[in-house]
Amino acid sequence: MSKRMIYLDNNATTPCDPRVVEAMLPYFYEHPGNAASRSHPFGWVAEEAVDYAREQVASLIQVEPKEIIFTSGATESDNLALKGVYEMYKRKGNHIITVRTEHKAVLDSCDHLEKQGAEITYLNVQHDGRIDLAELEAAIKPSTILVSVMWANNETGVIQPMKEIGDICAKHGVLLFSDATQAVGKIPVDPKATGVHIMAFTAHKMYGPKGVGALYVSRKNPRVKVTAQMDGGGHERGMRSGTLNVPGIVGFGKAAELARKEMAQDAERLSKLRDRLQEGLMALEETVINGNVDHRMPHVTNISFKHVEGEGLMMTFNQTIALSSGSACTSASLEPSYVLVSMGLGDDLAHSSLRLSLGRFSTDQDVDEAISLISAGVNHMRELSPIWEMYKEGVDLSKIEWSEH
Amino acid sequence: MAYSDKVLEHFKNPRNVGTLDKSKKNVGTGLVGAPECGDVMRLQIEVDEASGIITDAKFKTFGCGSAIASSSLATEWIIGKKVEEAAAIDNMEIVEELALPPVKIHCSVLAEDAIKGAIRDYRIKNGLPVEEEEKAH
Numbered sequence: 001m002s003k004r005m006i007y008l009d010n011n012a013t014t015p016c017d018p019r020v021v022e023a024m025l026p027y028f029y030e031h032p033g034n035a036a037s038r039s040h041p042f043g044w045v046a047e048e049a050v051d052y053a054r055e056q057v058a059s060l061i062q063v064e065p066k067e068i069i070f071t072s073g074a075t076e077s078d079n080l081a082l083k084g085v086y087e088m089y090k091r092k093g094n095h096i097i098t099v100r101t102e103h104k105a106v107l108d109s110c111d112h113l114e115k116q117g118a119e120i121t122y123l124n125v126q127h128d129g130r131i132d133l134a135e136l137e138a139a140i141k142p143s144t145i146l147v148s149v150m151w152a153n154n155e156t157g158v159i160q161p162m163k164e165i166g167d168i169c170a171k172h173g174v175l176l177f178s179d180a181t182q183a184v185g186k187i188p189v190d191p192k193a194t195g196v197h198i199m200a201f202t203a204h205k206m207y208g209p210k211g212v213g214a215l216y217v218s219r220k221n222p223r224v225k226v227t228a229q230m231d232g233g234g235h236e237r238g239m240r241s242g243t244l245n246v247p248g249i250v251g252f253g254k255a256a257e258l259a260r261k262e263m264a265q266d267a268e269r270l271s272k273l274r275d276r277l278q279e280g281l282m283a284l285e286e287t288v289i290n291g292n293v294d295h296r297m298p299h300v301t302n303i304s305f306k307h308v309e310g311e312g313l314m315m316t317f318n319q320t321i322a323l324s325s326g327s328a329c330t331s332a333s334l335e336p337s338y339v340l341v342s343m344g345l346g347d348d349l350a351h352s353s354l355r356l357s358l359g360r361f362s363t364d365q366d367v368d369e370a371i372s373l374i375s376a377g378v379n380h381m382r383e384l385s386p387i388w389e390m391y392k393e394g395v396d397l398s399k400i401e402w403s404e405h
Numbered sequence: 406m407a408y409s410d411k412v413l414e415h416f417k418n419p420r421n422v423g424t425l426d427k428s429k430k431n432v433g434t435g436l437v438g439a440p441e442c443g444d445v446m447r448l449q450i451e452v453d454e455a456s457g458i459i460t461d462a463k464f465k466t467f468g469c470g471s472a473i474a475s476s477s478l479a480t481e482w483i484i485g486k487k488v489e490e491a492a493a494i495d496n497m498e499i500v501e502e503l504a505l506p507p508v509k510i511h512c513s514v515l516a517e518d519a520i521k522g523a524i525r526d527y528r529i530k531n532g533l534p535v536e537e538e539e540k541a542h
Contacts, residue, residue, distance in 0.1 A: 309443055311469040315408070315416055327443055327469075336443065348440035384422055384473060386447035386465035387440055402439030403518075 006366045008323040010205075010359030011154050011182060011300060016251070017207040017360065023254035024209065027247040035244045036235060046246045053253025060256040061199070062190050063216055069236045070249055073213035074181040076229075077200030078105035080215055080240065081177045084226025085146050085198065086113050089175070093143035097121045099131055099160075100342040102150050106179055110148075119143070127344045128292035129158035133168060140172045151180035151189060151199075155326065155339040155355055156291030157300025159183070166195020175224060181205055181213075185259035186297060187267060191216055197224050203248065207360055208255030212248035215240075262360075270358050271298035273367050277356060278303070280371030284378055286391070290326075290340055290353060299358040302326070302340075304349045307388040308381040313354065316377030321370055326353035408470050409504035415474035420481045423463040425449040430530055435522025438515050444468030446476050448519035452488060452527055459483050459491055464519070471509040475499050475516035483520060492524050 007015070027049060035050045037043025051065070058065040071077045086096065098110055100122050110120045121139045123131050131149065140147070147169050152159045162178065169176040177198040183189050184199075185206025191199045202213035217239065218224045225239075232241030278301045281287060286306040305313065310325030326337035327350065336350035345353075354374070358367075382388040387397060408416070425432045431452045438445040444467060451461040462480040466473045478499060483491040499505070499513035528535050 307440075307467060309468050309472075311443075312416075312467075312473060315470040346441065347443075351440070351443040381467075384419065384465055385445075385467040386436065387445055387467050389424065389465060397440065400436075402441070402445070403437050 003320070006321045006370055008321060008356045008358060008362070008366070008370060010362075011157070011355065011357035012324060013204045013210065014207045014359050015361055016204070016209050017255060017258060019258060020208055020251045020254045024247040024251040027250050031246075033246070035246055036233060046244075049246060049250050050244055053249045053256075056253035056260075057214055057256045060189075060260045061184060061201075061216060063192060064219060066237070067216050067219050069215045069217055069239050070244060070252075071213045071215055071240055072211055072242075072245070073204070074103075074179065074200050074202035075105040075213075077202070077213045077215040078103065078179050079109050080226055080229050081198045081200055082106065082109040082113060082146070082148060083229055084239070085175060085177065085224075086116070086118055087227035088225050089145040090118075093145045095119045095121065095141060095143040096146045096148065097123060097136065097139050097144060098148040099123045099125060099150070101125050101129065101153055101155075101339045102148065103154060103179055103181070106148055106150070125342055128295075129153060129156050129290075129339075129343050130160055130292055130295065131165075133161065133164050136165065137168050137172075140168070140174055144172070144174050146175045146177055148177045148179070151178045151183035152187070152297050153291070153339060154182050155324075155337060156302045156343075157182070157297035157357070158291040159187070159295045159297065161295070162194045162196065170195050175222070182297060185256065185263065186299065188263070192218070197222060198226070203252035203255055206255050206259050209248050209251040212245050212252045214252070266360055267298040270360075270362065273362060273364065274299055274301055274356075274358055276364075277301065277358070277367045277371060280367070281305075281374060284375055288349070290343065290345060290349075299362075300356070302353055302355045304345070304353040305378045305381075306349065306352055307385050307391055308378055309351050309385075310353055313352075313374075313377050313381050316380055317373040321373055323357070324355045326355065327351040411503050412470055412474040412505070415477040415503070416470045419464075419473055419477040421461075421463050421477065421484070422465060424465065425451050425461065425463050431527070433523040433525070433527025433530065435519040435524075435526060437518045437522055438468070440467065444472045444512065444515060446472065446515050446519040448476060448479060448516070448523050450483065450488075450491070450520075450523045450527060454531070457487050457489075459486055459488060462523075468512065468515075469509075471503065471505055471512040472515060474503055475505075475512045476519060478502060479516040479520055488524055488527070491520055494520055 033042030033046035035046040054065040178196045184201035197218040199216040204210040290302040310327035340350040446466045448464045464476040466476045496513035496517040
C-alpha cells in the first residue's frame with residue numbers, strides 16, 4: 001500500500017500493536033521451545049512465557065489463570081464451548097437457547113448440534129438489537145442446558161444486557177456462554193461478576209496477533225467442563241490438545257496487559273471520535289443509525305444511507321478507506337446482513353448500511369477525511385440512484401411493483 | 406473481490422447518467438430489480454420514430470459497481486442502434502465485455518432486462534407489436 005489508507009474496519013481485525021510484536025519476537029528464534037517439553041530449558045522458558053501470558057489474559061477479565069484455555073481463535077472457542085458443553089451435558093438436557101444475531105461460528109455450531117439431536121431456540125432481537133429478557137426467561141425449560149448470548153455485536157456494536165441475562169440463568173440453574181470477541185479489551189468485561197460461565201474471545205480484535213484465542217471456562221461455582229473437540233496430547237487441561245502457539249500466546253498476553261492499562265483512555269477517546277464521525281455523516285439527509293446508541297461499543301457505528309447500495313458506495317472510496325457494508329452483493333441470493341434484518345430493518349436499509357469501527361490507531365485526521373470522502377460517495381451514488389430520484393420526486397416507493405429477481 | 410479494469414472505468418466515469426422526459430411518446434423506460442434485492446436499474450431510450458434508431462439513452466442504477474458498469478455499458482451500446490438490434494443484446498455479451506465473475510452475472514441479466522423493458526415500454530406507447538420475451542430468466 002503506497003498511499004495512506006484510513007482503516008475503519010477494526011471490528012474485522014485490529015492492527016497488531018508494535019509493543020505486542022516486540023514482545024512476541026524472541027519466541028520465534030531465541031526461545032523456540034515447546035511449552036509441553038518438560039525435560040529441558042527450552043521447554044521451561046516457553047512454559048514460563050505461556051504461564052505469564054495466561055496470567056495477563058486472566059487478569060484482564062478478572063478470572064483465575066487456570067480458567068483460561070488457549071485456542072486458535074474465537075471461532076474455535078465458540079465451537080468448543082457449544083459442542084463441548086452439549087457433549088458434556090446432553091444427558092441433563094438437549095435444549096440450547098441462542099440469538100438470531102450471533103456470529104456465524106455460534107449459529108453454525110448450533111446448526112451442527114441440531115443435527116446431533118439438540119433442540120435450539122433462536123431468540124429474536126428488538127429493533128435496537130437487544131434481546132427481550134422476558135422472552136429469554138420464557139424460553140428456558142427443564143431441558144435447557146445452555147444459553148448463548150454474544151456480549152457485543154460485531155456489526156452494530158450493540159451490547160446485550162449481560163448482567164440481567166446472567167441473573168436469569170443463575171435463577172434457573174442454566175449455564176451461560178458468551179461470545180465476547182468484540183467486547184474483551186475494549187470495554188470492562190468481568191464474566192464472574194456478570195454470571196457468565198464460559199466465554200470466547202480472541203487476540204486479534206484487541207491489537208494482538210491473529211491465530212490465537214481463548215475460552216474462559218469457570219472452575220468454581222459452578223465447575224464447568226467441556227468435552228474436547230481436538231484429540232491429542234491433552235494440552236490445556238485436556239480440553240484442547242495441540243502444541244501451544246507460544247509467540248501468539250505471548251502476544252495475546254501483552255495485548256491483554258496493554259488493554260487492561262489503556263482501555264479506559266482508548267474508549268474515552270474513541271467514543272468522542274466515533275461521535276464526531278457519526279455526527280458528520282448524519283448531517284447527510286435520510287441517514288439512520290442502526291442499533292441501540294446507549295448500549296453500544298465506544299468505537300463502532302452502523303449507519304444506513306437510504307437509497308444507496310452499500311457495496312457500490314464502498315467502491316467510491318475503497319482505495320482510501322477500509323470498512324464493511326451490510327450488503328453482500330456477492331452471492332446468488334444477494335442476502336443482506338442477517339443481523340440488521342433480524343433487527344427488523346427492511347432489506348433495502350440493510351443493503352444501504354456501512355459499519356464503521358475505529359481503533360487505537362485511528363486519528364482525528366482519519367475521521368475528518370472519512371466524513372468528507374464518504375459524504376462525497378453518498379452524494380455521488382444518490383445522483384446515480386433511480387430510487388433517490390423517485391424519493392425526491394415524492395414517489396411512494398412502497399407502492400411501486402418492483403420486479404423481484 | 407477485485408473488479409475488472411473495465412468495471413472500474415465505467416464505475417468511475419459512468420456514461421449517460423440521467424433522466425429522459427418520459428412524457429414524450431418516443432421515450433421508453435425500463436425499471437427492473439428491487440431495492441430489497443440490492444439493485445434497481447432504470448434505463449431509458451429515445452427513439453427516432455422515422456428510422457427506428459435509438460438516438461439517446463440514459464440510466465440510473467442503485468447497486469454495486471458491476472450493476473452500474475453493466476447499465477452504463479448497455480446505454481453506450483444501444484445508442485445509434487436500431488431498436489431490434491438493441492433488443493437482441495444478450496447479457497453474456499456484457500459479462501464478456503466487463504469480465505464479470507459468476508456472482509455478478511445477475512447484474513448483466515438486469516441490464517438486458519432493462520433494455521428490453523425500455524423497448525417494450527416504447528412499443529406499447531406507440532401501439533407497436535410487443536415481441537414475446539426471448540427467454541425467461
